[in-house]
Structures are given as C-alpha cells and as structure tokens.
Amino acid sequence: MKRFLFVILSIFALLIGAYPLIYVFVEHKNTFLGSKSLEVLQNLIWKIAFFAHIIFGGISLFIGWRQFGSQFRNKYLKTHRVIGKLYVAAVLISSVSAIYMGVYANGGIVSCVGFVCLGIIWLITTLAAVVYITKGNIVKHQQFMVYSYACTFAAVTLRIWFPILKSITQDPDNSYIAVAWLCWLPNLLVAYLINKKNGVAN
Numbered sequence: 001m002k003r004f005l006f007v008i009l010s011i012f013a014l015l016i017g018a019y020p021l022i023y024v025f026v027e028h029k030n031t032f033l034g035s036k037s038l039e040v041l042q043n044l045i046w047k048i049a050f051f052a053h054i055i056f057g058g059i060s061l062f063i064g065w066r067q068f069g070s071q072f073r074n075k076y077l078k079t080h081r082v083i084g085k086l087y088v089a090a091v092l093i094s095s096v097s098a099i100y101m102g103v104y105a106n107g108g109i110v111s112c113v114g115f116v117c118l119g120i121i122w123l124i125t126t127l128a129a130v131v132y133i134t135k136g137n138i139v140k141h142q143q144f145m146v147y148s149y150a151c152t153f154a155a156v157t158l159r160i161w162f163p164i165l166k167s168i169t170q171d172p173d174n175s176y177i178a179v180a181w182l183c184w185l186p187n188l189l190v191a192y193l194i195n196k197k198n199g200v201a202n
Contacts, residue, residue, distance in 0.1 A: 010065045012156045017062025019155070020054040040104050053097035057155055060090040064149045088130055091148065095123040107177040114180030121188070122151035143195050150191035151184055158183035 023031060033041065033050075040046055064087050066072065073080045102115035129144035161182045165175035 013061050013065040016156045017058045020058045049097040049100045053094050056090040057094035091126045095119050111177045111180035118184045146191045150187040154184040
C-alpha cells in the first residue's frame with residue numbers, strides 16, 4: 001500500500017508539475033489568467049510573479065517527489081543533493097512569488113490570507129530544512145522537507161478539491177475561497193502524521 005500511494009503521488013506530481021506547459025499551447029483567456037481582471041493582467045510585476053510561480057513551482061513539484069525514499073538517497077546521494085539544491089532554489093522563487101500573488105487572489109481577504117499563509121509556510125519550512133542539513137541534523141532536515149513538499153503538493157490538491165467542491169455546491173466562487181485553505185492545511189496534517197509515524201514529529 002505504501003508503494004502504491006508513493007506511485008500515485010509521483011504520477012500526480014509529474015502531471016501537475018508539467019502543467020505550466022499549457023500556457024505555451026492554450027490561449028491565456030482559457031486558462032487561470034482568464035479569471036483575472038484587466039487591471040491585474042496589466043500589472044507587469046504580477047505577471048512576472050505569476051510565471052515565476054508556476055514555472056518554478058512546477059519544477060519543485062516535478063522533481064521533489066524523488067527525494068523521498070531511503071533506498072534512492074543511500075544509493076544516489078550525490079544526485080539527491082543536486083536535486084535538493086534545485087528543489088530549494090525553485091521553491092524560494094515560487095514561494096516568494098506566491099506570497100506576492102496571494103495579495104491579488106480571487107475571492108477576497110479570506111482566500112488572500114489562505115494563499116499568503118501557504119506561501120510563507122512553504123518558504124519557512126524549506127529554509128528550515130536547509131538550515132538543519134547545514135548543521136548536520138538529518139532528522140530535522142527530513143522532517144521539514146516533508147512539510148515543505150506537503151506545501152508544494154498543494155498545487156495538486158487544489159486541482160482535486162476545487163472541481164469536487166464546485167460540483168457539490170454549484171458555487172465556484174465560495175468553493176475557491178474554501179480551497180485556498182483546503183489545498184494545504186490537510187496536507188500539513190498528513191505531513192505531521194507521516195513524521196510522527198517515522199518518529200521525527202515534534
């Protein structure tokens with residue numbers, strides 16, 4: 001079962017990690033950008049932040065799943081470190097961009113706070129993981145990387161929760177507001193349970 005869940009996680013990570021490619025092949029009015037106001041779309045800083053967020057967020061999602069599993073780490077330690085550095089760099093760019101974008105989130109103050117909190121926690125947990133590995137604390141490093149990737153995986157859970165809630169409630173606006181929190185809070189709970197099971201939770 002554990003291997004099966006890992007395979008499912010990997011498939012979702014690869015598929016959604018490649019999601020930014022749709023902006024190459026699909027007209028922007030038919031994407032998320034179609035839901036934004038003209039004022040926001042004309043904001044150059046927002047557009048730079050948006051593409052930085054989806055490109056580097058996609059990279060972090062696409063490569064981050066491979067970091068888990070002791071067999072891979074032990075066998076390919078140098079590769080693990082290279083992927084780790086790429087992951088951290090991608091998250092730093094994407095999370096900072098996400099915090100800025102969160103201020104302009106659809107759904108008002110509730111969704112705004114939800115997405116900004118996600119960006120901040122994503123940034124902090126990733127930086128904490130880096131600090132602990134530089135100090136040689138592998139257990140804490142692993143713990144915070146689990147939390148970090150739980151935030152990264154919000155890109156997947158958002159795309160699962162939103163259509164489900166929209167289908168049930170027939171209310172896309174309020175569904176999106178709820179998803180601003182649902183896409184990451186349950187993920188962090190699962191991360192906590194994983195760390196607790198592995199004996200590394202606080």
